Amino acid sequence: MEPLIPPTDLDLQVAIGPLRLANPVMTASGTFGYGAEFANLVDLNRLGAMVVKGISLEPRPGNPPPRIVETSCGMLNAIGLENVGVKRFINQKMPFLRTCLSRVIVNILGDSIEEYAFLAHELSGVAGIDALEINISCPNVKKGGVAFGTVPEMAAAVTQAVKRETDLPVIVKLSPNVTDIVAMAQAVEQSGADAVSLINTLIGMAIDARTRRPRLANIIGGLSGPAIKPIALRMVWQVASTVSIPVIGIGGIGTAEDAIEFLLAGATAVQIGTANFYNPGATEQILTGIEHYLRQQGETSIRAIIGSLRLGV
Amino acid sequence: MSEYQENSVVESIERLADALYRLTLHAPCIAAAAKPGQFIMAACGHSLDPLLRRPFSIHQAATSGTIQLLFKVIGRGTNLLSELRPGQSLSLLGPLGHGFQLPPSGPLCLIGGGIGIAPLFFLATKWLQQPRPPESCVVLLGSRTAEEIRQLATDFSELGCLVGTATDDGSLGHHGLVSDLLPPFLSDLKQVCTCGPTAMMAAIAGLCRDTAVPCETSLESHMACGLGACLGCAIPGADGHYKHVCKHGPVFNAEEVAWSR
Numbered sequence: 166m167e168p169l170i171p172p173t174d175l176d177l178q179v180a181i182g183p184l185r186l187a188n189p190v191m192t193a194s195g196t197f198g199y200g201a202e203f204a205n206l207v208d209l210n211r212l213g214a215m216v217v218k219g220i221s222l223e224p225r226p227g228n229p230p231p232r233i234v235e236t237s238c239g240m241l242n243a244i245g246l247e248n249v250g251v252k253r254f255i256n257q258k259m260p261f262l263r264t265c266l267s268r269v270i271v272n273i274l275g276d277s278i279e280e281y282a283f284l285a286h287e288l289s290g291v292a293g294i295d296a297l298e299i300n301i302s303c304p305n306v307k308k309g310g311v312a313f314g315t316v317p318e319m320a321a322a323v324t325q326a327v328k329r330e331t332d333l334p335v336i337v338k339l340s341p342n343v344t345d346i347v348a349m350a351q352a353v354e355q356s357g358a359d360a361v362s363l364i365n366t367l368i369g370m371a372i373d374a375r376t377r378r379p380r381l382a383n384i385i386g387g388l389s390g391p392a393i394k395p396i397a398l399r400m401v402w403q404v405a406s407t408v409s410i411p412v413i414g415i416g417g418i419g420t421a422e423d424a425i426e427f428l429l430a431g432a433t434a435v436q437i438g439t440a441n442f443y444n445p446g447a448t449e450q451i452l453t454g455i456e457h458y459l460r461q462q463g464e465t466s467i468r469a470i471i472g473s474l475r476l477g478v
Numbered sequence: 479m480s481e482y483q484e485n486s487v488v489e490s491i492e493r494l495a496d497a498l499y500r501l502t503l504h505a506p507c508i509a510a511a512a513k514p515g516q517f518i519m520a521a522c523g524h525s526l527d528p529l530l531r532r533p534f535s536i537h538q539a540a541t542s543g544t545i546q547l548l549f550k551v552i553g554r555g556t557n558l559l560s561e562l563r564p565g566q567s568l569s570l571l572g573p574l575g576h577g578f579q580l581p582p583s584g585p586l587c588l589i590g591g592g593i594g595i596a597p598l599f600f601l602a603t604k605w606l607q608q609p610r611p612p613e614s615c616v617v618l619l620g621s622r623t624a625e626e627i628r629q630l631a632t633d634f635s636e637l638g639c640l641v642g643t644a645t646d647d648g649s650l651g652h653h654g655l656v657s658d659l660l661p662p663f664l665s666d667l668k669q670v671c672t673c674g675p676t677a678m679m680a681a682i683a684g685l686c687r688d689t690a691v692p693c694e695t696s697l698e699s700h701m702a703c704g705l706g707a708c709l710g711c712a713i714p715g716a717d718g719h720y721k722h723v724c725k726h727g728p729v730f731n732a733e734e735v736a737w738s739r
C-alpha cells in the first residue's frame with residue numbers, strides 16, 4: 166500500500182526542553198541495558214533516545230535472586246539497581262554508545278544528594294551524553310531511607326543540586342508510589358527540571374501459595390508492563406495538564422496505539438520498557454506504527470497530536 | 479555472535495511421555511547460528527498474558543534449517559507450547575548465551591537429569607560429527623521414571639553414545655541417583671558436561687573437583703530478556719560476584735558457580 170504522505174514528509178521531531186529528538190520513541194532505563202545488548206535486533210540509529218541502565222557512583226552488585234517474577238500482564242522486578250558504576254560506564258559503555266545516532270540519556274541514582282550532584286558533575290563533560298535522567302525512586306540513606314521521590318522537598322533538593330552541576334538537560338523521573346504525583350512534578354519543575362518522565366514501577370508483591378514464600382528474594386519489587394498502563398496514563402494526563410515543562414510518558418507501552426494514547430494525554434515523548442523484553446523489536450515497530458497513524462489521521466507533524474485529547478462532547 | 483527474532487513454523491510435535499514433548503521448528507537463521515548449550519526465548523501464546531518469553535535449550539539444530547526443543551509441561555507457558563500444531567508459528571529469540579566449551583579430545587561424559595537432558599543431545603551430535611568410538615561419549619541419563627527417558631536413551635544410543643540410565647523408582651537402569659554412575663568413568667574422562675537439577679549438578683561438580691576433571695554445567699534462572707539487559711537472571715558466582723545466566727551462561731565452568739547458596 167502506498168503511503169498517502171511519504172515518510173520523509175512526516176515531521177516526528179520533538180523537543181525535551183533544550184534537547185531535540187528525531188522522534189518521540191525512547192527506551193526506558195533498565196530495560197535496554199547499555200544499548201549494545203540490542204544492537205543485533207534494533208537499529209540503534211533510529212530511536213529518539215536510549216536511556217541507559219541507572220548508574221551510581223560505585224558499582225552496585227544488586228539483590229539476591231530470584232529478582233524477577235511474572236504477574237498477570239506484567240512483571241515484578243527487584244534488580245536492586247545493579248550497575249557497573251560511573252567510571253566503568255564512561256570507559257566501557259560510552260565508546261559504543263557514541264557510535265549510535267540515537268540520543269543517549271544517562272539515568273542516575275544515588276543514596277544522598279551529594280552522590281547525585283557528583284554523578285552529574287562526572288557525566289557532564291563526557292562526549293556523547295545528551296541529557297541526564299534522575300531516578301529519584303531511591304532511599305535517602307541520610308534521611309532514614311525515605312525515598313527522594315516521595316517527599317516534594319527532597320525531590321526538589323536533588324533537582325537543584327544536579328542542575329547546579331551540569332549544563333545538560335535534566336529530566337526528573339517520577340515515582341508513582343506517592344499520594345499526589347502532581348505535587349512532585351510541580352516541585353521539580355520549580356527547581357529547574359527541564360522535563361519530567363513518569364512513571365517508574367509501582368511497588369508490588371507476589372506470593373507462592375504452595376511454599377508460602379514470597380516469590381522475590383527481596384519480598385517486594387517494582388511492577389511494570391501492560392498491567393500498569395492505565396495508571397501511568399492517568400498520571401501523565403494529570404501532570405501534563407498541570408506543569409508547563411515537557412512530560413515523557415512511561416508505563417506498559419507495547420504498541421504504537423499505546424504510545425499514541427500517551428501522546429494524546431499530553432506526553433511529548435514516550436519510553437518503552439518491559440515491551441523490549443517480550444518483543445525486542447518493539448521500539449522500531451512503535452515508531453513505524455506512529456508514522457502510519459499520522460498518515461491515517463492526515464497529520465504531517467507529531468506535534469499536532471501531542472496533548473490533543475478531546476474532552477467533553 | 480548474532481541473535482535473531484525469528485518467526486518459526488511448527489513442523490511437528492511429538493509427545494514422548496506424559497508431560498514431555500519434542501517440538502520441531504523451521505527456524506533457519508537460528509538453526510544456522512546455534513551452538514550446543516545455547517538457548518532460545520519462545521513467545522508462548524499470542525496475548526499479553528503470559529507476558530514473558532520462556533527460555534528453552536536448543537535440543538537439536540539441523541543444517542536443513544530446523545531446530546528442536548524438548549520440554550516438559552510445568553505451567554502456563556509450556557502448556558501453550560504443547561498445544562502447538564504443525565503449520566502454526568512460534569516467535570523465537572536466539573540463539574542466546576554461551577554454550578559448552580569442549581576439549582580437543584575425549585572421552586567426554588554428558589550427564590543429564592530430567593529435562594536437563596535437552597541440551598546434551600545437540601552437544602553429543604556435534605561431538606560425534608567426527609568419527610569417535612562410543613566410549614568417547616558416555617551419556618548418563620537420570621529421571622524419576624523409565625517413561626521419561628526411554629526414547630531419549632534410544633536416541634543417544636543410535637547416535638553412537640555409550641548410554642547409562644538411572645531412575646528414582648528403579649524402572650530403568652540404576653535404582654538411584656544418576657551421579658552414582660559417574661565414579662567408575664571419572665579417572666579416564668577429559669571433561670564432564672552436565673545439566674539438570676541444581677543438587678545433581680552440585681554433586682557432580684564435587685566429584686569432578688575431587689578428581690580434577692573439568693566440569694561444564696548448564697544453569698537455570700528466571701529470565702525476562704535473555705539478552706543481558708534486564709539483569710534479572712543473576713546467580714551467585716564463586717568469586718562473590720553475581721553472574722547473569724543468559725549472558726555469561728547458561729553454561730558455566732563448575733568452578734565459577736557458588737554451589738552452596
Ligand SMILES: Cc1cc2nc3c(=O)[nH]c(=O)nc-3n(C[C@H](O)[C@H](O)[C@H](O)COP(=O)(O)OP(=O)(O)OC[C@H]3O[C@@H](n4cnc5c(N)ncnc54)[C@H](O)[C@@H]3O)c2cc1C
Nearest residue numbers: 532533534535548549550553554555556596698699700728
Ligand atoms: C537456559 C534455560 C534453558 C532451559 N531449557 C529448558 C528445556 O530445554 N526444556 C524445558 O522443558 N525447560 C527448560 N527450561 C525451563 C523452562 O524455561 C521453564 O520450564 C519454563 O519457563 C516454564 O514456563 P511455564 O509458563 O510453563 O511455567 P510457570 O511456572 O507458569 O512460569 C512462570 C514464570 O517462571 C519462569 N520459570 C518457571 N520455571 C522456570 C525454570 N525452571 N527456569 C527458568 N524460568 C522458569 C517462567 O519462565 C515464567 O516467567 C530452561 C530454563 C533456562 C533458564
Ligand SMILES: Cc1cc2nc3c(=O)[nH]c(=O)nc-3n(C[C@H](O)[C@H](O)[C@H](O)COP(=O)(O)O)c2cc1C
Nearest residue numbers: 193194195219242300364365389390416417438439
Ligand atoms: C528490569 C527493570 C529494571 C529497571 N531499572 C530501572 C533503573 O535502573 N532506573 C530507572 O529509573 N528505572 C528502571 N526501571 C523502570 C523502567 O524504566 C520503567 O519506568 C518501568 O518499567 C515502567 O515502564 P514499562 O511498563 O514500559 O516497563 C526498570 C524496570 C525494569 C522492568
Ligand code: FES
Nearest residue numbers: 704706709711724
Ligand atoms: S534474562 Fe535479562 S539479563 Fe539475563
